[in-house]
Amino acid sequence: MLRHSFKLGAFALAVGLGAASLAAPALAQEKLKVGFIYVGPVGDFGWSYQHDVGRKAIEAAFPGKVETTFIENVPEADSERSIEQLARTGHKLIFTTSFGYMEPTLKVAKKYPNVMFEHATGYKRDKNVATYSAKFHEGRYIIGKIAGKMSKTGTIGYVGSMPIPEVIAGINAFYLGAKSVNPTIKIKIAWVNAWFDPGKEGDAAKALMDQGADIITQHTDSPAPLQQAAARGNLAFGQASDMTAFGPKNILTSIIDDWNPYYIERTRAMLEGKWASQDVFDGIAKGKVKMGPYVNMPDDVKKIAMETEEGIRTGKIDPFTCPVIAQDGKAVECKDGKLNDGQIAGMNFYVQGIEGTVPK
Amino acid sequence: MDMLPLILATIFTAATPLLIAALGEHVVERAGVLNLGVEGMMIVGAATGFAAAVLSDSSVFGLLAGALAGMALSAVFGVLVIFFATNQVATGLALTILGLGLAGLIGQNFVGQPRGAIAAIEIPLLKDIPVLGKAIFTGDPVFYLSLVLVALVAFGLNRTRIGLLLRAVGENHTSAHSLGLPVRRLRFWAILFGGLMAGLAGAYLSLIYTRFWSPGMSAGRGWIALALVVFAAGHVWRLVLGAYLFGGITVAQLHAQAGAIALPSQLLSALPYLMTIAALLVLSLSGRKGGGAAGSLGQPFVPER
Numbered sequence: 001m002l003r004h005s006f007k008l009g010a011f012a013l014a015v016g017l018g019a020a021s022l023a024a025p026a027l028a029q030e031k032l033k034v035g036f037i038y039v040g041p042v043g044d045f046g047w048s049y050q051h052d053v054g055r056k057a058i059e060a061a062f063p064g065k066v067e068t069t070f071i072e073n074v075p076e077a078d079s080e081r082s083i084e085q086l087a088r089t090g091h092k093l094i095f096t097t098s099f100g101y102m103e104p105t106l107k108v109a110k111k112y113p114n115v116m117f118e119h120a121t122g123y124k125r126d127k128n129v130a131t132y133s134a135k136f137h138e139g140r141y142i143i144g145k146i147a148g149k150m151s152k153t154g155t156i157g158y159v160g161s162m163p164i165p166e167v168i169a170g171i172n173a174f175y176l177g178a179k180s181v182n183p184t185i186k187i188k189i190a191w192v193n194a195w196f197d198p199g200k201e202g203d204a205a206k207a208l209m210d211q212g213a214d215i216i217t218q219h220t221d222s223p224a225p226l227q228q229a230a231a232r233g234n235l236a237f238g239q240a241s242d243m244t245a246f247g248p249k250n251i252l253t254s255i256i257d258d259w260n261p262y263y264i265e266r267t268r269a270m271l272e273g274k275w276a277s278q279d280v281f282d283g284i285a286k287g288k289v290k291m292g293p294y295v296n297m298p299d300d301v302k303k304i305a306m307e308t309e310e311g312i313r314t315g316k317i318d319p320f321t322c323p324v325i326a327q328d329g330k331a332v333e334c335k336d337g338k339l340n341d342g343q344i345a346g347m348n349f350y351v352q353g354i355e356g357t358v359p360k
Numbered sequence: 361m362d363m364l365p366l367i368l369a370t371i372f373t374a375a376t377p378l379l380i381a382a383l384g385e386h387v388v389e390r391a392g393v394l395n396l397g398v399e400g401m402m403i404v405g406a407a408t409g410f411a412a413a414v415l416s417d418s419s420v421f422g423l424l425a426g427a428l429a430g431m432a433l434s435a436v437f438g439v440l441v442i443f444f445a446t447n448q449v450a451t452g453l454a455l456t457i458l459g460l461g462l463a464g465l466i467g468q469n470f471v472g473q474p475r476g477a478i479a480a481i482e483i484p485l486l487k488d489i490p491v492l493g494k495a496i497f498t499g500d501p502v503f504y505l506s507l508v509l510v511a512l513v514a515f516g517l518n519r520t521r522i523g524l525l526l527r528a529v530g531e532n533h534t535s536a537h538s539l540g541l542p543v544r545r546l547r548f549w550a551i552l553f554g555g556l557m558a559g560l561a562g563a564y565l566s567l568i569y570t571r572f573w574s575p576g577m578s579a580g581r582g583w584i585a586l587a588l589v590v591f592a593a594g595h596v597w598r599l600v601l602g603a604y605l606f607g608g609i610t611v612a613q614l615h616a617q618a619g620a621i622a623l624p625s626q627l628l629s630a631l632p633y634l635m636t637i638a639a640l641l642v643l644s645l646s647g648r649k650g651g652g653a654a655g656s657l658g659q660p661f662v663p664e665r
Contacts, residue, residue: 041464041575043471157618188618191625197579198570200610203374207614210366222577223474224570231477246474246572356617359625 032093032271034058035086036070037079039098040196046221046240047195047257048072051097051120054259061264065271076100080107087112093270095263096120099164105129116275118266121166123345125277132262135283136166137173137344139255139291140217141319142308143237144177146252146294147215148185149301150235151178157208159201159218159225160191163359167219169347173319174217175354181304188213191359198224205229205236215252226251235296242292253305254292261287281341284312320344325352367611368495372503373569375607377402377561380506381585382592382599383513384557389589390517391550392530392656396452397437398558399582400459403575405430405562407467410573414470419478423502423563429466430559431552433459438551442544445660456582464575475571502564507600509557514596526550530654533661543661558582587636593643593652606632 036055040048055068069091074082079101086094087108095118096105102122109117109129117129125131147156156178160167171189178185188211190204202224205216209232216229216236223246229236230247238244238254262280269275283289291309294302311317320343322334327350332339350358381398388395409426413419437455440446480500487497517523529536529546537543565581566573584606592598613628643652 043464043468043575045472045574190614190617192614193626193629194579196574196576198572198574198577199374199377199565199579199581200614202570203370203611204614204618206366206370207611208618210363210370211615211618213618222570222574223472223572227474227571245472 031067032062032065032267033089033091034066034068034267034270035091035094036068037074037082037086037094037096037098037101038070038072039074039076039100040072040221042070042072045223045243048097050241050257051095051259054263057260058263058267062267062271066267074101080104083108083117084111087115092116093267093275094118116270123279125279127277130266130277130279132280133166133345134257134259134288135281135344136255136257136289137169137319138283138312139289140170140174141177141312141317142291142305143217143253143255144174144179145181145308146297146301146305147174147217147235147237148178148180148182149304150252150297151182151185151215153212153214154182154184155186155188155212155214157205157211157213157216158187158189159204159208159216159220160189161195161220162193163191165345165347168350168358169344170219171354172347172351175351176319176324177308179353187354189354189356192220194220196221198222201225202228209234223247238292244292244295249296251292252296253294256290256292258288258290281345284309285315326350327352327354327357364491365494367615368492369499371604371607371611372495372499374610375603376503376506377564377569377581378585378588378606379599379603380502380509380564381558381561381582382588382603383506383509383596384554384561385585385589386592386596386599387513387517387526387557388550388554389657390530390594390654391526391547392533392654392659392661393441393547393551394448394452394658395434395437395455395551395554396449396586397433397455397459397582398554398585399578399580400456400462401430401433401555401558402459402562402565402582402585403463403578404433404459404466405559406566406577407463407470407562407573408559409563410475410566411466411470413475413567414473419475419567422567423560426563426567427556427560430557430562431555433462434551434555434558437555438548441660442548442551445662448658448660460576467573467575470573471575473572475567477571478568500568502560502568510596510600517596527654530656533656533659537661537663543663547661558585561585584632587633590653591636591639593639594654595652602635605635 038048042048042052058066059068071082083104093116097120099121102124105117105119109126119131121133122131175187188208190208192200192204201220201222205225205228214234216225218225218239223243226236226243226247230250235250235252237252240257242254244251294305318338320339322337324332326332381402385398405426408429409422412425413422440451441448478500480498483497487493525541526546529543533543588602591602609631613625616623
């Protein structure tokens with residue numbers, strides 16, 4: 001009996017919901033619902049934080065026309081039901097913002113052909129699934145030049161997260177930038193095997209400084225490496241967001257992810273009915289990668305940094321201009337005078353001059 | 361060699377939160393209770409400690425508040441497992457999940473706020489000893505406190521009446537009860553002590569180790585502390601050895617990488633757990649039942665009426 005009444009209740013609920021969704025289109029025409037899935041907490045002060053800044057930018061850009069929702073701390077392996085939940089509740093545009101959401105996004109997208117999906121940093125697309133990423137390595141080329149100029153010991157410490165192509169490309173771009181202004185520069189790398197473990201990131205920075213590095217850079221998400229560098233009076237860079245507060249006298253600049261223009265553009269396309277699946281991989285030129293203020297450096301270094309940034313913006317400078325020589329001494333296959341986007345997005349080798357091997 | 365004292369100092373800082381949290385759990389397990397909520401109590405200590413330190417502008421107050429927050433959470437665990445005799449494993453796991461969520465809530469207005477360093481204490485004369493002097497005698501106050509706490513716990517458990525009673529309760533709660541010992545009260549106090557230590561370890565993370573608050577910053581250290589207790593197999597001093605060994609491996613592998621020595625860093629990250637398994641194996645082969653754990657560990661106690 002109990003089970004029966006439960007079924008009955010569920011049926012009534014379903015009917016009710018059905019009625020609600022039938023009534024919904026009239027309302028939906030007035031407001032577009034946009035959903036976001038985050039891998040971390042909004043307060044991680046890095047990756048997820050910046051995506052949420054983008055979400056707020058959408059609301060500010062289309063007042064009264066758009067309604068946004070987000071779900072934070074969604075584990076990659078268990079993301080399907082969160083994505084589906086957004087699709088089911090009338091969201092017509094859904095951004096899934098971590099690499100591991102790739103397959104779940106595609107799966108849900110098949111079930112909801114009228115919902116458009118945008119997956120960050122992935123490579124699989126569908127009619128209603130677009131992908132987007134950013135050329136963070138452009139920013140790393142600039143900070144490489146700054147570090148090459150500013151280092152007194154000639155050794156720079158690099159705190160790495162996971163040995164995936166995006167991070168490897170970042171290390172290479174950084175090193176090439178540093179070498180272009182200081183041919184004898186050395187770079188030491190320590191992997192912490194985590195995106196976010198402040199304690200270990202800080203320990204890695206300390207280990208690198210113990211071994212003679214006087215400038216620290218990082219591809220992990222917390223401000224701990226910058227903070228440890230500041231504690232020893234060394235210089236460092238911010239990552240993902242402007243981290244000035246954690247070492248105002250020791251920070252040189254930050255590489256800032258700015259998703260706002262992209263999120264606004266895609267929402268506009270949706271509102272105007274012009275949305276189509278695509279793959280976008282851009283950086284400084286489109287304002288997706290931004291640089292924080294250049295501080296704590298002499299004017300000539302600042303000038304180099306700004307000129308490099310401008311050169312990348314106008315397309316005159318490319319971090320991976322050929323010849324690009326890999327660690328084994330062979331030149332990387334090259335057309336058009338620079339590596340193409342696919343080669344950068346799949347990079348799995350160090351360039352010549354970097355010591356050590358890419359962890360397997 | 362100038363590098364060695366620096367490396368040792370890094371190891372001591374990395375090991376101190378592990379040591380403090382493991383010390384608390386050691387006492388809890390001696391009393392026969394298994395609290396798997398160390399990670400949860402630690403992160404709540406980190407959030408509360410940081411928030412309190414920012415609001416009061418005092419790191420000492422922050423450490424105290426963090427410790428008390430860990431204790432408050434352990435009291436929830438204590439009431440459930442002792443007075444309602446709930447399953448200790450399930451309750452402990454729930455405590456970790458609860459703690460992670462609660463910490464996010466407590467710390468939400470404090471994300472991204474930097475804080476200054478707490479002053480190191482330099483001990484005159486002793487700090488001039490070559491290598492070790494600079495590494496050991498220029499540490500932060502909580503580092504010294506952790507060693508004092510180890511000594512106190514070792515003394516308390518082995519040389520005092522209350523320690524003896526606590527161990528008796530842990531070894532066989534039915535016998536202890538029939539002797540008229542207040543089993544549940546003693547266990548509750550042990551759990552509170554464990555929470556106090558886990559909270560202090562958490563506050564150490566957000567106030568000394570890395571001086572900011574961010575959700576998830578304990579990054580599994582509570583679980584390493586639990587592994588340490590197994591590794592120590594009932595000996596307080598082995599906790600110290602284990603903590604410095606675990607901390608040492610982490611720091612050593614970072615140094616090896618920075619020096620471009622090819623070691624599989626993923627494997628080294630897993631080494632603390634592998635060592636724990638190895639320690640369990642050795643204990644098992646040497647014929648000691650239960651790996652040195654208390655006899656009544658993990659079993660709920662319901663007194664007969």
